[in-house]
Amino acid sequence: MASSRDRQRKLARAKLDRQLARRAARAKRHRQIQAGVGAAVVLALIVVGSAWALGAFDSKPKPEAAEDVCLWTPQDASANTNLKDVGKPPATGLPTTGTRTMTVTTNQGDPITAELDLASAPCAAASISYLAGKSFYDNTTCHEITTEGALHCGDPSGTGIGGPTYSFYDEYLPTGAKPSASASPAPDEPATYPKGTVAMAANPPGSNGSQFLIFFKDFTTETPTYPIIGKITGGLDVVEKIGALATVDNGNGAKVKPKTDVVIQSLTVGEANLGAAASSSAS
Missing domain, CATH: 2.40.100.10 (Cyclophilin-like)
Structure with a gap:
């Protein structure tokens, strides 16, 4: 039979493995969340930049300049x-x-x-x-x-x-x-x-x-x-x-x-x- 000390070591080792597994899972989820947020931010910046370039944030639409018929x-x-x-x-x-x-x-x-x-x-x-x-x-x-x-x-x-x-x-x-x-x-x-x-x-x-x-x-x-x-x-x-x-x-x-x-x-x-x-x- 395994001694009492050996059983304690095994139990402690199993507990540590479970803790490490839980930490690894939390870290993975955190990385996934960060990656998702980053991608969303990048996408938002692309959308906003494109809209700005196309004049979506202009306060008033710019009318086309009328061409002069005569020069005085x-x-x-x-x-x-x-x-x-x-x-x-x-x-x-x-x-x-x-x-x-x-x-x-x-x-x-x-x-x-x-x-x-x-x-x-x-x-x-x-x-x-x-x-x-x-x-x-x-x-x-x-x-x-x-x-x-x-x-x-x-x-x-x-x-x-x-x-x-x-x-x-x-x-x-x-x-x-x-x-x-x-x-x-x-x-x-x-x-x-x-x-x-x-x-x-x-x-x-x-x-x-x-x-x-x-x-x-x-x-x-x-x-x-x-x-x-x-x-x-x-x-x-x-x-x-x-x-x-x-x-x-x-x-x-x-x-x-x-x-x-x-x-x-x-x-x-x-x-x-x-x-x-x-x-x-x-x-």
Whole structure:
């Protein structure tokens, strides 16, 4: 028989083995829990990082930036005191199809109406509409009857170098006449600027502001510098009557100033008619 001491040693050994087994089991469970928590944390970090990268935590959704339709270039009124600061038109959200009706009321008879082409000259139409809303043209004079056969208006200073404190680029320049051996264009040559054409005028060319021309007779040139913006739809006879007025020296040696003042009493521009097909001379 085993002695009492041997039995005690065996019992103690069995107890120790059971304790070690329980400790090992607890350690294994602890490691499993830690591994599970760690994996969950890593997964959560991946999800949160991906959501952040995609903008899920932005306070407000960022709208797409609207693309500018027109570029308004600032002009220095301190360098040119003939400029008048009335702000500048918006550059975005402008209509680029259809037409707008411009109505010019002068002291020379019935109102003159024109169709501004938004497809070929959206910025010119936007500029004139904006300035009209500021009464920029009201009670100003058309300071010139040009040698090309056009009434020149839109400069409050009457100097030919006045306008707003911004400018914009040419939008539609017509094709010039083909070079001719003679001084006159060929009989079948279409006019560069047909009678009734409305165009921008700028000094220097390409720095358009507020000035515009209304042609009361056909004009053909090999080198067009006036961007077309529309055509007359009513009152062309009034423009022709103004074009027949006597002219005097404008103070610079050019006999182009109307002897009788031609005053724009008001100029307005209607809302865009987006369903109208463009039918100006630019088409």
